[in-house]
Amino acid sequence: MPRGVVPRQPAKTGRQDRAMSLRPPKKIVRATPGRAGRGVASILGAGNVESKRTMRPRKGYNPLAREREILKRLDQLYPGATCALKHRNAWELLVATILSAQSTDVGVNKVTPVIFAKYPTVQDFAALNPEQLEPDIHTTGFFRNKSKWVVGAAKKIVSDFGGEVPSEINQLLTLPGVARKTANVVLGTWFGKNEGIVVDTHVQRISRRLELTPNEDPKKIEQDLMQVIPREKWTRFAHQVIWHGRKLCMARSPQCAECLLENICHAADKTWSTVEIHKNAK
């Protein structure tokens, strides 16, 4: 077990906590910000009892050691994790990501080869009325809105960006149907740019279980994650967590007994645990 993990684990007996409470009060020192910004203890919020306890100065304590351990174990579990949406270029990835809202990647991967065979270029999509695309994407759900977004995005890419999907986040965010999550997928996966962290339902759930954020709002979660995950790992981290959410850390009945992160995870909804449960970690 690497050093830096064990000190963050509460004693199973509770004796350690009791012993700490009997010591004379010490001056509280905030967790020292590391190269990526704040430590996780400081983003957990002043009202969180656990965060106050973990913020006590400890000999040899490194506020980012746990985050590094999480990243290391995700690398072990999912070394080649990447986007599961089939695509051959930035436009196809953009369309697939728009269609993936409230749908599964498997479902989207059945639809996209058909529509890209029918309409091979962004110009072909720009020439459509949204109603013409609706039958082809019907199975992905919310097809009326998605048709408007895809055709609208194609028209804007042709009229404003010379037919090329822009590689700047501010430009991507001007396209219909493109919010930060979609923009981050395209920038990270196709353009290799770490401009943000994709926060989908898996990243949202698992980041809370692993106490990387106390927030529920995806925008706030992304900001919290950007503080504790090194920038060069933002895209890979999101892909790995998404795979973890599909394979082991499902919303219902996570497979904790098989999880490599088990002894550093204190999630309240674990199905099996060797460590103390934190009621807010869910």
Ligand code: SF4
């Ligand atoms: S131990 Fe369970 S809840 Fe924690 S990350 Fe693993 S599967 Fe998810």
